[in-house]
Amino acid sequence: MTVHHPTPLTSEHDWWRSAAIYQVYLRSFADASGDGIGDLAGLRQRLPYLRDLGVDALWLTPFYPSPMIDGGYDVADYRDVDPMFGSLTEFDEVIVDAHALGLRVIVDLVPNHTSSAHPWFQAALAAAPGSPERARYLFAAGRGAEGELPPNDWESIFGGPAWTRLPDGQWYLHLFDSAQPDLNWRNPEVRAEFEDVLRFWLDRGVDGFRIDVAHGMIKAEGLPDVGFGQQTGQRQVELLGKNRLPYFDQDEVHDIYRAWRPILDSYPGGRMAVAEAWAETPQRLARYIGPDELHQAFSFDFLDAQWSADSFRKVIDSALAESTVINAPTTWVLSNHDKQRHVTRYGDGPAGLRRARAAALLMLALPGCAYIYQGEELGLPEVLDLPDELRQDPQYLRTGESRDGCRVPIPWSGELAPYGFSPAGSTLSWLPAPTTWRELSVAAQTGVPSSTLELYRTALRIRRANPALSTTAAEIVWQETRPGLLAFTRTAGGTALTCVVNISDEPAVITEYGEPLVASVALTREGSGYLLPVDAAAWFERR
Incomplete structure (x- = not known):
């Protein structure tokens, strides 16, 4: 296929410093094919909605070929589109249409691990221990008399051990699901591959990347034990963002981003990258950001703030102080595809919605970049009563904790589910929406001055036009x-x-x-x- 190198938008190079960016969880945004799964054609049809909402860019969750064990974060091919979502041609059309509407497009990049269906891992399974094929991943011998114990005590973020043993006796590392083997980022072949992947999508006109597990690619030499976990009745994931773990936030990870930044800078139009990174201190998180590394890192402290003036004040002061030190904008986020929706976190029901609406105005008034998760502009709550047999989150299968409740397809119109998510005549939806959502649909809220949708539209319009909010200098x-x-x-x-x-x-x-x-x-x-x-x-x- 010929790549047509779409022309990026021509406005300011550092647009990302004060942008409002809308996260599109693709399979739950809009379904054009009628199979109950959101797709690129559905997104393309709804791009005018995002323009009218008043956002500057959209962040697109993974759309690559995948077995979908973890909602597409298990990538089998980094240079194509899964047929479930469409084709590369349709992706190109999304880019062209988005740019024509004044919207930039950021795509998810998943460099910590591949799918176990990726050709590299399939080749590793077929090869012998010590082979170049296995050197792309993290294979190790087990402990115990017969190597029957995992190489160390590392735990999966999704629960359970982070190692799986092969019939030949070797173990491979997967910090997430066993279908998501971790890559060996000390291997030059891995680094070269992802530099090429970056160029592939930049050539197609994407405006930036959200780096999944940006803190995870380098593991400590020798794969040392954590020394914390099952024996204490606690999970290692509880240390995330609080303590140093031998598999997260290692100093060497910054070498990767120092190699990526010149690639981003070599393209016109202000191409950028934002890290999904967890670190034990704000100072260590700040190391991911700078003129020689990434442009942004998510500030999850704001998402985790309690509903109190003191909590918000502390989080805001800390984030702004760090942004001053590193001369980079803060990023504010209230919800995403991995966290319970903030309407529910703040109390659910009418009280939770009131607080969520207030929090939105707080977030959108702050200097920096605001990330909006699809459906929050409708005031959607977490769906807490999904039938167990419909849940697809691999974390649920391991721990009983599910992220599916924030991934239910958003309602567009109509009186019956799936509320315009799928085309007329189709009742399919990969997760069911509650009956109460008819009142929360885009159609039901459009033009209603008191609605949450119109609140977001008004606030975003003011944010863009008012000189006190439209610049990070204020x-x-x-x-x-x-x-x-x-x-x-x-x-x-x-x-x-x-x-x-x-x-x-x-x-x-x-x-x-x-x-x-x-x-x-x-x-x-x-x-x-x-x-x-x-x-x-x-x-x-x-x-």
């Missing part, structure tokens, strides 16, 4: 408030915009920040000010 200045209130001001171009969030036990009268631009609930006049209810947020402007 730092935040915290305002003195009573306990339980968060208030900060950003000023630029003669405009001062103040975001106020009420996380206290009683309504607050806001008098000093000007007129309201947008609020998560309807405000009422109270004397010379406005009454901001509990669990609500608003933006005020003073010129």
Whole structure:
């Protein structure tokens, strides 16, 4: 096939510093074929929706050929599209149409591991211990008298041991599912392969990459034990982001990104990369970001913040302080495909939705880049009552913990499931949507001023147009408030915009920040000010 090298968008080189980026979990976004699985053709049809929502870019979860043991994060071919989702031609059409609408496209890259169906791993299985084919992965001899015990005590993130034994006696490492063998990134052949994969997609016009498990590619020499786990009744995954693990955040991993950055920089249009990385301290996380490595790393502390003014203030201050040190933007995220939706985390039901709407205004007022997970703009909750037999998350099979509840296809229109997710006449959907979602569909919320969808549309429009929010140069200045209130001001171009969030036990009268631009609930006049209810947020402007 001839690659047509689509022209990237021509606006600013560092667009990613203040972008709003929408995560598309492809199999749950829009189904054009009628088989109940979202696809590229469905995404292409819905691109105008993303433009009208007001985002700057979309992040596309894996669409590569895969056995789908882990929702596509088990890649069998890094240079093609799984027929379930479409074809390379359809991918090219998505890029062209997205760029025509002013939208950039970031794709997921999964470099820590391949699928066990990948030709490399199939060749490794057919080859002998010590062969070049096995040197692409992490094979090791077992412990015990007959090598019957795993090489060390490492555990899978999904639960259980991180090693599987082959009939010839060798063990291979898989930090996730046994169908996801870890690559050996000390092997030059592996490094060269992924540099070529980067160029393959950059040549097709992608604007950046989200690097899956960006902290995981290098393992400590000698594969030492963690010394923590089953004997204590705790799982090693509990140490993630708190302690150094011999299989995560090793110093050598930065050599990989120093080799990748010149490749990204050699293409026009501000191509970028964002790390999904966990590290024991903010300082170690900051090492992934810089002019010679990656452009961003997700700040999961914001996602994990408790619903309290003190918790949010601490997380925001820490993230902004680090961004100043490394001269890179912060990234804010409330939900993603791996975490329970924040409507439910914040209490579920009406209370959870109120808090989620307020949190959205808080996030979108902060300097830096905001990532929006599909469906959060509709106020979707976690689906907690999926039938066990329909769950597909490999983590569920190992631990009973499932991420499927945040991956239910989003509702577009209509009174009956799957609510316009599939074309007219099709009732198929790979996961079922609740009956209550008819009220949360795009069609049901469009044009309704009080809806969550219109709240996001309004906030994103203001965020792009208001000089105080549209630049990362406008730092935040915290305002003195009573306990339980968060208030900060950003000023630029003669405009001062103040975001106020009420996380206290009683309504607050806001008098000093000007007129309201947008609020998560309807405000009422109270004397010379406005009454901001509990669990609500608003933006005020003073010129």
